[in-house]
Every structure is written in C-alpha cells, then in structure tokens.
Amino acid sequence: MRLLIKRLDCLKNSLKCCLQQQGHPTYSTQKKLANELFSAQYCINLVEKNDYENYLCTLLLNGDQRRHAFALRAFNVEVANCGAKVSEEHINKLKLKFWYDSIDKCFTNETSYVADHPVLRELKYTVDSNKLSKIYLKRLVTARDRPSNQPFLTVKHLEEYAEQVFSSLFHLLVELNGIKDIQVDHAVSHLGKAQGIATLLRAIPYKGRTQALNVPQEILIKHGVSQERIVRDKAEDKGVEECIFEVASVAHQHLEKARSLIDKVPKSVRKVFLPSIAVERYLERLRKSNFRLTDQRCLQRDSMLPISLYWNNFRSRY
Template sequence: MRYLFKRFIYSKSLQKSFPQQHRAAHSVEKKTTNESFCTNYCISLVEKNDYENYLCTLLLNGEQRRHAFALRAFNVEVANCGAKVSEEHITKLKLKFWYDSVDKCFASETSYVEDHPVLRELKNTVNANKISKIYLKRLVTARDRPSNQPFLTVKQLEEYADQVFSSLFHLLVELNGIKDIQVDHAVSHLGKSQGITTLLRAIPYKGRNQALNIPHEVLIKHGVSQERVMREKTGDKGVEECIFEVATVAHQHLEKARSLMDKVPRDARKLFLPSIAVERYLERLRQASFRLTDQKCLQRDTMLPMSLYWHKLRNRY
C-alpha cells in the first residue's frame, strides 16, 4: 500500500512538477541538474526524518510542493541540531549557523548562501514567494533551549509548540498567498495540537539526562515522578492520567482548528492534512489506555496514506 501510494503521488506528480530540461548549453543543463539534486535531497531528508509530514507534503501540487519540502527540510535540519550532541554549546553553534543563514536567504536574489542543498532550496523558495523571515527565525530560536530544561506549565508547552509547529504552518499558508486572521487562528491551534502530540510521542525515546515533555504542574497534580513516567509500567494509573491530561490538551486544539474549517479557503485545506495524522495517533493512544510504549503507538500507521488521500479528495482535514 505504501509502495502504491508513493508510485501514484511521488513518481508521477514529481516528474510533472520537476521535468528534466534538455538544453543545448552545458551550463543550463548543469544548473538544472543541481536544482534537481537539491530538490531530491530535501524530499529524501523529510522522508527519512519526518515521514508523516512527508506524506502530507506529497499531496500538494507543483511548485507549492517543492517549496513546502524546502521549508520542511529546513525545519528538519534545525530540529536535528541537538541530535547526538552531548555538549550544549555545540548545539548553539549549529543553531546560530541556521539562524544566520536565514538572513542570507533574504538578502538580494543573487546573494551567496552556503553550498548546502537545503539552503539553496530555501533561497529559491524565498525568491519565489513572499514569506515572513520572522517565522523561519522562530523555528530556530524556539529550539535554543537546554535538553534538560523541563516545561513547568501546560502554557509553556503550548507556547513552545506554537513557536515551532505553528510557525511552519504559517509559512506553508504564505506559499498560497493567504493572509487571513481566521486562517492564522486555525493554524495556531493545529500547530499546538501537532506540537504537543509530537512531544508526547518523543517521550519513549528520551535519554536519562533529558527532561520529559510532561509539564511539572501535571506531574505534581497526579503525584507522579519523572522516573515513573520513564518506567511506565502497565497499570500505573498516575502515569496514564498524566498522559491523558496532556493528550486532552492536544485534542482540544485539534478540535478548535477543525471548527474553523469553513473559514479556511478550500485550496488551502490540504495544508492542514497533518491534522489527520495527529487525530489517528491520539486515537491509537486512547485505545492503548494512554500507554506511550504500547505497540499501537510505536508502530507506523500503515493506513495513513489512504486516509490522507481520502481527506484530500473530500477537501477536508
């Protein structure tokens, strides 16, 4: 099923969106080849690191798909700055590189950017679209926090999700040239929902020296320690109640985003398809009695491609 989905969406549509240019001049052929390499690099990077959003992005059309992959690839690179890094100052140096690169991408069209396929694609996206620099910078600055720094309140968790995930959705909406307060409202709630859900899903993979993504106020309310969450024994009602409370916040934001669907232009609704992945995960989590390490929650959702395609056909999210 996954193979058929990729064959139908990826192989056919991408070939139409990014045709090979048969030019007589060698320089033009080289430029086309380089652009193709950068585009494919971004697509592969998102597929490897952000599979569910990769599927959602495949369902976009033409140049919009290419620019959306550039934005998501940039987000992946920033998110991976702290991966396999034991010292915080190294993470900060990596983040500074991407932060400074944003300014270079927004300089004149002919200005130089580092010879990095993601930056070259991002530069192309910035030149072709009116997108806000502030959202790209927020993607970087929001992640400039120590890995052992916990969220003290649910509000802090929501603010972090909004800064990272909503910022990316704002950029995707700008690709469509949409500037509407109701759409921005829906984007904010969807970003918070996906962000909180993603942070929950990351808990089983946390290291001992890393802070959990459950706010301290929730742990204290239910009398649960971080160690109990890490162990997560079957039948630990306190841990399940903590997960339930945080998952409920994500679900409330999802429902709010969907309540605004009629305010979102039909052509832009496909940008909200990640809501389907969020909903399906939260439902699996409910069926697993809010145990994050249950196999239902850890395994890949094999029916997600078909569900996404069905919702795209119906123009709903």
C-alpha cells in the first residue's frame, strides 16, 4: 500500500516540478501550468472518490500513461454520474449530450470550450498526446443513453452493454501503449464484459424501486423470480440465489477467457488488465456469501486488494 501511495505522490509532484524547471516563467505560463496541475489533481481525486478499485489499478501505471489513464477514467466517471442523482430523464440526456459534444471539441483546436472544465482539459491533453479512437470515447456516452427503468431483456443485451462501456474504456487504455493487436482486443473485450457485469451486479443493492435491476428478464422468468424478490434479497431465497449465480457465472466465464489469452498480451500492456484482480476477488466474495448481494463481504471495501494488485503487477500477471 505504501508503494501505491508513493506512486500517487510522484504523480502529484510531477507537474509541480514543471513549474520549478521553468526558472522565471511569464504570468501566462505560470497560469497554464497551474491549471494543468489543478486539472490532473482534480481527475485523480474524482476517480479516487467514485471508482476506488480502478483508482488503485491506475496508480500502478507508469509515467505519462498514468496521467492519461486518470483523464480517461475521470471522463468515464463524469459520464456515469450523469443520471446518478437525476430523476428527470430529459436532464440526464442533456448532460450526456454535453459530454458527447465535448469529445468532438477535444479533437479540434478549439480551446475556449474545453478550458472551462478540468476533466476536459486533461482529456484534450490526452487526445493531443496519443492516437486515440474517437469511437470508443463516444461509446462511453451513447451506451449510457438509456432510461433508468429499461431492463436488460437477455444476457446478450447485458453483455453488449458491458462491452460498449467497459471494453471501450479498456481499448482506450491499451491505445495509450500504442498497441494494436487483434488478440489483445479479444482479451480486452472479454475483460470489459467481465468487469461490466460484475459492476452491474454490485450496483443492484443501491438501485431505487423505480429503476430496473441489472438481472436480465430472461433469467428472472426462467427461475420464476420477481424484481421485488431481488430487491428484498432475503436469506435462503434459492430463486434469487440461482439468478445471481447465473449472472455471476457469465462474468466469470468472460474473466477466464480474458486470462486464457495472457500469453498473447505483451507484458508492457498487462498493467491495463489489473482490474481483473478486483473482479475475481469480488466474484469470490459473492460465492462465499451464497450469492447474496447485500452480504457485508460484498458491500465493504476489499482491504487486501492493494497487496494483491501489487503482487500480480510484480509478476506481470492479471
């Protein structure tokens, strides 16, 4: 854990060093560097607060790649939070449109629009520094443009959503390494599905009664379980247990497929796949709790995750 904190301190100090190395910079240069420092720190804090497990994984990346990864994850957090506290769907759509339009701005020379938001400033810096695919950024937005009360009808629909959101982000993180390989893309696709499905399961205990649950309708019908029973999550409810087990099994299958391709993934990019450790540990806690989503082992933070991440990173495994 201390090594993770040390990496974060290095990231915080990197931009400060730029200020010191300038000698006697002009006021405009000082202001620009101060804005860069603020934007980078803002993205780090945003990811730490809203996406702690991926925050830990990102700390283990190297140099500028780490800063770019925090920018991408901060953008993802902002998009994901669009509908978090909004009951009116039209307001959610307006927020999503803002972020969707912002992507195009980041790929142009227009700076006034982007400069107004710290995440966009960092995102533009990342876009300018790397050859990123705009389509993956746009998928992060368009995939989330769906009503909160719209359920997933089938497992395939659930997998497609997870791939569009989570795999797209992994594709972008891989592109930071300059890697373009079909086998790596294959592994990324499966890892994104695994993390996406696991994340959707973890969100169920926090869903409101007017929101659709993330268990596909075909699974609920197959086991004769209502959404209300999933919400109650009573102990010894075998029907609910079977539903959650079936969804968790799909996530586990994708995780195993991603890991089976490890020899096809260059060591230089395996750090990007470290979130698989968090997915595996959550699914294991879920299994030990008999697939009760509200069990404390599934709700509380994994205190051993930093050590597990560091050890697997040291071994170049995921």
